[in-house]
Amino acid sequence: MSQLRQPRPRFRASAAASLENRHMQSALDAATARLYEARLAAWGLLPDIESLRDRGREIRQATIAELDRYLDQFTRAFEDRGGHVHFAETAADATAEIAGICRRRGARLVAKSKSMASEEIRLNEALESEGLRVVETDLGEYILQLAGEHPAHIVAPAIEKTAEEVAALLGAVEGHELQPELEELTAAARRQLREVFTTADVWITGANFAVAETGSIVLVTNEGNGRLVSALPRVHIAILGVERLVPTTIDLAVLLQLLARSATGQRLTTYTTVVTGPRRAGEQDGPDELHVIVLDNGRSRLREGRYREMLNCIRCGACLNVCPVYRKSGGDAYGPVYSGPMGAVLVPLLVGLERAPSLPHASSLCGACTAACPVKIPLHELLLELRRELVADRVAPLTERLGFRLWALLWSTQLGYRVSTAVARVAAPLARWLPGPGRAWSSQRALPSLARRRFRDRRP
Numbered sequence: 278m279s280q281l282r283q284p285r286p287r288f289r290a291s292a293a294a295s296l297e298n299r300h301m302q303s304a305l306d307a308a309t310a311r312l313y314e315a316r317l318a319a320w321g322l323l324p325d326i327e328s329l330r331d332r333g334r335e336i337r338q339a340t341i342a343e344l345d346r347y348l349d350q351f352t353r354a355f356e357d358r359g360g361h362v363h364f365a366e367t368a369a370d371a372t373a374e375i376a377g378i379c380r381r382r383g384a385r386l387v388a389k390s391k392s393m394a395s396e397e398i399r400l401n402e403a404l405e406s407e408g409l410r411v412v413e414t415d416l417g418e419y420i421l422q423l424a425g426e427h428p429a430h431i432v433a434p435a436i437e438k439t440a441e442e443v444a445a446l447l448g449a450v451e452g453h454e455l456q457p458e459l460e461e462l463t464a465a466a467r468r469q470l471r472e473v474f475t476t477a478d479v480w481i482t483g484a485n486f487a488v489a490e491t492g493s494i495v496l497v498t499n500e501g502n503g504r505l506v507s508a509l510p511r512v513h514i515a516i517l518g519v520e521r522l523v524p525t526t527i528d529l530a531v532l533l534q535l536l537a538r539s540a541t542g543q544r545l546t547t548y549t550t551v552v553t554g555p556r557r558a559g560e561q562d563g564p565d566e567l568h569v570i571v572l573d574n575g576r577s578r579l580r581e582g583r584y585r586e587m588l589n590c591i592r593c594g595a596c597l598n599v600c601p602v603y604r605k606s607g608g609d610a611y612g613p614v615y616s617g618p619m620g621a622v623l624v625p626l627l628v629g630l631e632r633a634p635s636l637p638h639a640s641s642l643c644g645a646c647t648a649a650c651p652v653k654i655p656l657h658e659l660l661l662e663l664r665r666e667l668v669a670d671r672v673a674p675l676t677e678r679l680g681f682r683l684w685a686l687l688w689s690t691q692l693g694y695r696v697s698t699a700v701a702r703v704a705a706p707l708a709r710w711l712p713g714p715g716r717a718w719s720s721q722r723a724l725p726s727l728a729r730r731r732f733r734d735r736r737p
């Protein structure tokens with residue numbers, strides 16, 4: 278069983294609280310709109326974005342189909358260059374492995390750069406329980422660490438925070454008031470993090486990709502903290518979701534183009550760091566020890582069957598920025614790690630549908646997420662499939678299942694269809710007075726009125 282933290286059981290209650298929060302709503306609206314427009318502009322600059330998306334999709338599908346072979350190739354190449362590969366089947370295995378490395382090195386301070394996989398395995402809590410001090414060095418993650426919160430967006434973790442809120446958090450560490458101005462805030466964060474950069478015993482990062490042919494791990498950042506990892510630390514540990522392999526550097530180039538354009542609208546992310554082995558004799562920069570934790574945590578289960586498409590995800594966040602539900606409910610409603618349409622599909626698959634039954638319903642099924650996905654994952658179809666499973670596995674409430682069963686029965690016979698549509702014709706205007714769950718539905722929607730005469734009743 279995956280140990281991903283379970284999302285909140287009441288998506289509706291959490292989303293309603295977000296809707297009441299005007300500051301959060303305006304920050305989220307502005308940021309997602311900016312990212313959405315930047316992606317469209319960046320896609321528009323390419324002569325043939327559709328071909329690039331098709332190529333990216335082919336690469337992801339071919340890699341997942343032969344994942345074992347590429348994992349073997351990556352492991353051999355990584356170890357040939359002096360790195361250490363550790364396989365972690367569960368979150369607990371991964372955190373135990375990382376804690377063990379820190380213990381053996383006598384580490385006390387751990388610096389982290391942004392990694393959703395580390396959020397998934399609750400790494401900070403695990404290391405802190407071992408007495409280690411863990412500091413996030415990505416600016417957004419650092420802000421959230423100060424606030425005691427989790428990422429609200431997979432690319433822009435502090436997307437819901439206003440400049441005033443950030444000023445209050447950083448000002449509390451400085452011990453004086455800060456103005457909500459960009460330069461003043463980044464200068465404060467730099468002061469607070471600089472010491473961590475130079476004194477951390479161990480650095481922990483994610484890995485956006487890993488290249489099988491060269492045994493390299495690839496870090497993509499806009500702040501440069503990931504780049505420091507390749508230069509400063511004595512020990513560097515990277516957490517790699519097992520599905521994030523790519524066969525060759527040529528394939529990597531395709532996916533990097535798609536990732537940067539789709540995530541932030543950049544042609545290439547500011548820092549793309551390719552780490553191939555620890556520091557060699559005669560080199561000045563780089564870690565003495567380089568470890569990669571290859572994390573499964575439920576991913577292998579998805580390789581067979583309909584949901585394998587989800588393993589193609591390159592975590593660009595484009596589907597979040599276009600989703601009308603995410604843009605209103607905010608990231609917290611989905612639980613602490615993966616949010617938006619990709620989270621609504623992935624989280625139930627990792628933790629079990631019965632533990633996240635609300636998430637497949639957190640969608641209008643408008644298909645905007647599918648249209649935005651650079652590797653063309655059919656997100657809205659997967660959400661529908663999960664809804665079918667909710668019914669088939671009897672996770673959906675009995676009343677809902679009975680209601681749909683009755684509807685299917687009625688419309689399976691001519692008489693049932695005729696009677697029910699005749700009743701609906703008379704009763705449709707009364708829908709707004711429906712009781713119970715029907716009221717919640719009808720208070721937000723107008724039922725279309727039915728034609729006075731059915732098509733089948735019109736005789737020439």
Ligand code: SF4
Pocket residue numbers: 589590591592593594595596597619646649650651652653654656
């Ligand atoms: S599902 Fe597609 S759009 Fe969403 S984060 Fe993954 S790759 Fe990006």
